[in-house]
Structure formats: structure tokens, C-alpha cells
Amino acid sequence: MPTRGVAALTVLALSAATLLAVPGAAHAAPKPPPNPTNGQLSAAAAAKAAANAEVSRRSAAVGRLGGQVAAAQSELAALQGTAELAEQKVAYAVSKQRDGETAARTAIAANKTAVAAVTANNNDRVREVQAIYIGGESSDGATGALLQAKNPSQLLSQSTLTDFIVDNKMDAIGRSQRLAVTASNTAAKARLAVQRLKTLTAAAQSAQRAAAAAVSLQAARKSSLEATLASSRTALVAEQNAFSAAQASLVKLTGQRATYVAYQRYQAYLREQRRLAALAAARAKRLAAQRAAAQAAAARARKNHQGGGGGGGGGNTYNPPVDPVGGSWSAARGRAAVARAMTTLGTPYAWAGGGASGPSYGVCDASNGAPNDCYVRGYDCSGLAMYAWGPYLSMPHYAASQYTVAGSYHPPLSKLKPGDLLFWSNGGISGIHHVAIYIGSGQIVQAPYSGGNVEISSMYDPGTIFGATRPLT
Structure with missing residues (x-):
């Protein structure tokens, strides 16, 4: 991907x-892009961190204030309910007080009337009783009845009646007096009840005033908390804006630094490409000279092999080398390996890439001069050798091992055949670092180096040849 x-x-x-x-x-x-200093980046990061901390602190404060406002609102609602109940109690107490005062006034008036009536009645009865006992005329005709008696029996009866009348009148007077006392007591109780109702009304009114004061105080506290909360929210918005600005500044400076680093890498890449291009141009020039020299040498060799002087065979005789006996090598297979390798011409070099089945992505290894080869699909030198001989031979992806594993015959450079593998070393078999496929006439096909492509070169271009191996021998 x-x-x-x-x-x-x-x-x-x-x-x-x-x-x-x-x-x-x-x-x-x-022109190079701006490159912010480390101090600027550090200052921007510190400003962002400080702004973030302030936003967190202010957010926590706003949260706490919001909770306090909610609690104050709840307390205010409860106090308002208490105040409303106190008002109802005051109204009830006032109503009862008024009812008591009305009843007291009625009882007092009734008492006055009863006392007056009893007093008048008592006075009348006292006068009548006095008149009876001193012989005076009573208002009800009792005295007349005594004087009109015809005999002692009648007189006795009339006297008894008189006593009865007097007794009954005295009982009435007593009952009237008792009623008067009861009325007086009722009036006194009514006055006492009114006094108690006044006391209860005063207490209810005091409780109502206290409840109203508590409601007013809580409302003021809630308003104060709401004002503080609104102020804190405004400050929070300002601090959030400051954080956004600090973050934007840091992002800008970080982006400038990243752009500058990319620019530097790009310039380094261009310098490396120019260096490689110069090397490639020098290599091409050198190869052209080597090819020309190889072609001239080949022409001289052909001329020498064909002999000269005529007439009796006075020239040199060419004796072709004898191929080693054993193994499954054949000239046809060597040519097939060369043809297979030639199909890869122009394929990019990929360090540690390729194999018998074809090209693959390489490995990024800056220490080996291949910093980007994991993004390149192609072959390295031993991978190309594996691909060339893949239909006939399985080899490790390691040039030093291929020298001995590919075959047992190591022909001299004067007896090379198409398909033979050539090796270059820093010293001995273990120092082998490059392999190529010989194609004839002093030419090889090779995957040369990171940044290059599979190409045809002079067999002497990579340097001094260590040796050769003929595969399948």
C-alpha cells in the first residue's frame, strides 16, 4: 500500500x-522556508501548556459554581415553600383571632345583659318578699288572699301558698344569679382565648417575617453566585480563545520546522542525485571507452585466430577450450540464463530485493547506501543471478555463497561462457560483495548499485574480478 x-x-x-x-x-x-528556533518552539509549547492548564482550572471553577448555583436554587425553593407556609399560618391565626374576638364581644354583651336582668329581677323580688313579711301588698295579690281567708284552714292554705311562691321566687333569683356567674365566666374565658390567639398570631407573624428575611437573603446569595458564574464563564471563553491562539501558534511553528526539515532533506536528495548522475555519466564514458577497447581487442583476436600468410598454413592455430565433464550445464542453458537476465534491463536496483521468481521490494539500509530501497521494487546483484538461473538452479540470496553453490567449475577469464557468474571481492571468498552474469564479448548484465538500474556493462567496470563460476557443473 x-x-x-x-x-x-x-x-x-x-x-x-x-x-x-x-x-x-x-x-x-x-528560497529556504522559515525555520523557527528551538527557543520559539519551546516557548510556544510552554504557552500552550499554560493556557491549557488555565482552561482546566477555570472549567473546574465554573463547574463548582454551577453546582453551588443549583444548590442555592434548591435551598431558595425550600425557603420559599417555608415562607408560603408561614404566610398561611399567619392568615389562619388572624382568622381565628378575629373569630375569637367576635365570640368574646358577644359573650361580654350577653353577660352584661344577663347581669342587668338578674339585678333588676332580684331587686323586684326582694321588695315583694319584704312586703309579704311586713304586711304589704305584693304585686301578685298574695297579701289580698291572706286577708280574704274565711277560716283558719283556708288561711293556712293561703299561707302555705305564699311560702311556696316566695320560695319559688327565691329559687328563680338563685338560678338567675348562677346564670349570671356562668355568663361572666364565659366572658372571662373568651377574653383569655382572645389573648392567647393574639399571642399565637404575633408568633406566626414573627415566623413569617423570619421566613421572608431568609428568602430574601437566599435570593441575594443566589444572585451573587449567578453573577460570579457568568463572570467565570466569560473568563473561561477568553481563556479558551487564548489556548486556541497558543495552539495555532505552536502548530504554525511546528509546521514551519517540518517544512524546513523536509526542504533540507530534499536539497540533500538533490545533491545526492546530482552526485549519482555525475558518477553515472563518468561510468558511461568509461564504459564506452572500455567497450571500444574490448571491441578492438576482439577484432584483433579474431584476426589472430583466423591466421594470416596463406599458402601453407604458416599462421597460428586456434584450439577452443574443453568444457569440464559432469553436471547438467549446457551452452543452451547458459544462453537461456542470459536471455532471462536481459529481460530485466532497466529494472531498478533494490538492495536485498528480487529472487528466482522475479523482482521484490528491497530493504531500507542507510548504512549500506540504500536509505530508500524499501520503497523500490527490483533486484540486487545476487537477486538478479537467482532470477537468471531460477528455472534450473536454486541458490541462496548471497553472492559469497553463490560462488561455491552455483557450480564446482571456476573457469579462467579466458574461457568464460555466456551464463557464467563473475564475482568481485575485497579479499577471498568471504569478501565477495558483487556478482554479475557474463553475456559474452567481455560484457556482463548486472544490478549495479542503489539508485541505478539493471544494465549491460564491461566485465572490468566493477573493478578487479575475483573469479567465476559455471552454474550446474
């Missing part, structure tokens, strides 16, 4: 190719 890095490298490669293809373009490097 392509990655952003691969896309970037592709763009860089295309740009480098364009610069290398246009004379003088390498000198038209763009």
Missing part, C-alpha cells in the same frame, strides 16, 4: 529528475 512517505519520495524523485535533466536547473534552488 502506498504511504505518504512513498508519495513524497516520488515527488522528490521526479523533481530531482527534472533538475538533473535541465542544464543549470540545479542552481535555481528555491
Whole structure:
């Protein structure tokens, strides 16, 4: 799957190719982008962290204030309910007080009336009783009855009646007096009840005033908390804006640094491509000279082999080398290996890439001069040798091992055949570092180096040849 890095490298490669293809373009490097200092980046990061901390602190404060406002609202609602209940109690107490005062006034008036009536009645009865006992005339004719009696029996009866009347009148007076006392007591109780109702009403009114004061105080506290909350929310918005600005500044500076680093890498890449292009040009020039020399040498050899002087065979006789006996090598298989290798011409070099089945992505290894080869699909030198001989031979992906595993016959350079493997070394078999396929006439097909492509070269171009191996022998 392509990655952003691969896309970037592709763009860089295309740009480098364009610069290398246009004379003088390498000198038209763009102006370097701004490169913020480490101090600027550190300051921007610190400003962002500080702004973030302030936003967190302010958010926590707003949360706490919001909770306090909600609690104050709940308390206010409860106090308002208490105040409303107190108002109802006051209304009830006032109503009962008024009812008691009305009843008291009624009882007092009734008491006055009863007392007056009893007093008048008592006075009348007292006068009548006095009149009876002193011989006076009573208002009900009792005295007349005594004087009109015809005999002692009648007189006795009338006297008894008089006593009865007097007794009954005295009982009435007593009952009237008792009623008067009861009325007086009722009036006193009514007055006492009214006094108690006044006390209860005063207490209810005091409780109502306290409840109203508590409601007012809680409402003021809630308003104060709401004002503080609104102020904190405004401050939070300002601090969030400050954080956004600090973050944007850091993002901008970080982006500038990343752009500058990419620019530097791009310039380094262009320099490397120009260096490789110069090497390739020098190599091409050297190869052209070597090919010309090889062709001239081949022409001289053919001329020498064909002999000269005529007439009696006075020239040299050419004796072709004898191929070793054993193994499954054949000239046809050697030519087939060369033909298979030639199909890869132009394929990119990929360090540790390729094999018997074809090309593959390589490995990125800057220490071996292949920093980007994991994005390149192609062959390295031993991978190309594996592919060339893949239909007939299985070999390890390691040039030093191929020298001994591919075959047992190591022909001298004067007896090379198409398909033979040539090796270059820093010293001995263990130092072998490069392999190529011999195609004839002093030419090889090889995967040369990271950044290059499979090409045809002179067999002497990579340097001094260590030796050769004929596969399948």
C-alpha cells in the first residue's frame, strides 16, 4: 500500500529528475522556508501548556459554581415553600383571632345583659318578699288572699301558698344569679382565648417575617453566585480563545520546522542525485571507452585466430577450450540464463530485493547506501543471478555463497561462457560483495548499485574480478 512517505519520495524523485535533466536547473534552488528556533518552539509549547492548564482550572471553577448555583436554587425553593407556609399560618391565626374576638364581644354583651336582668329581677323580688313579711301588698295579690281567708284552714292554705311562691321566687333569683356567674365566666374565658390567639398570631407573624428575611437573603446569595458564574464563564471563553491562539501558534511553528526539515532533506536528495548522475555519466564514458577497447581487442583476436600468410598454413592455430565433464550445464542453458537476465534491463536496483521468481521490494539500509530501497521494487546483484538461473538452479540470496553453490567449475577469464557468474571481492571468498552474469564479448548484465538500474556493462567496470563460476557443473 502506498504511504505518504512513498508519495513524497516520488515527488522528490521526479523533481530531482527534472533538475538533473535541465542544464543549470540545479542552481535555481528555491528560497529556504522559515525555520523557527528551538527557543520559539519551546516557548510556544510552554504557552500552550499554560493556557491549557488555565482552561482546566477555570472549567473546574465554573463547574463548582454551577453546582453551588443549583444548590442555592434548591435551598431558595425550600425557603420559599417555608415562607408560603408561614404566610398561611399567619392568615389562619388572624382568622381565628378575629373569630375569637367576635365570640368574646358577644359573650361580654350577653353577660352584661344577663347581669342587668338578674339585678333588676332580684331587686323586684326582694321588695315583694319584704312586703309579704311586713304586711304589704305584693304585686301578685298574695297579701289580698291572706286577708280574704274565711277560716283558719283556708288561711293556712293561703299561707302555705305564699311560702311556696316566695320560695319559688327565691329559687328563680338563685338560678338567675348562677346564670349570671356562668355568663361572666364565659366572658372571662373568651377574653383569655382572645389573648392567647393574639399571642399565637404575633408568633406566626414573627415566623413569617423570619421566613421572608431568609428568602430574601437566599435570593441575594443566589444572585451573587449567578453573577460570579457568568463572570467565570466569560473568563473561561477568553481563556479558551487564548489556548486556541497558543495552539495555532505552536502548530504554525511546528509546521514551519517540518517544512524546513523536509526542504533540507530534499536539497540533500538533490545533491545526492546530482552526485549519482555525475558518477553515472563518468561510468558511461568509461564504459564506452572500455567497450571500444574490448571491441578492438576482439577484432584483433579474431584476426589472430583466423591466421594470416596463406599458402601453407604458416599462421597460428586456434584450439577452443574443453568444457569440464559432469553436471547438467549446457551452452543452451547458459544462453537461456542470459536471455532471462536481459529481460530485466532497466529494472531498478533494490538492495536485498528480487529472487528466482522475479523482482521484490528491497530493504531500507542507510548504512549500506540504500536509505530508500524499501520503497523500490527490483533486484540486487545476487537477486538478479537467482532470477537468471531460477528455472534450473536454486541458490541462496548471497553472492559469497553463490560462488561455491552455483557450480564446482571456476573457469579462467579466458574461457568464460555466456551464463557464467563473475564475482568481485575485497579479499577471498568471504569478501565477495558483487556478482554479475557474463553475456559474452567481455560484457556482463548486472544490478549495479542503489539508485541505478539493471544494465549491460564491461566485465572490468566493477573493478578487479575475483573469479567465476559455471552454474550446474
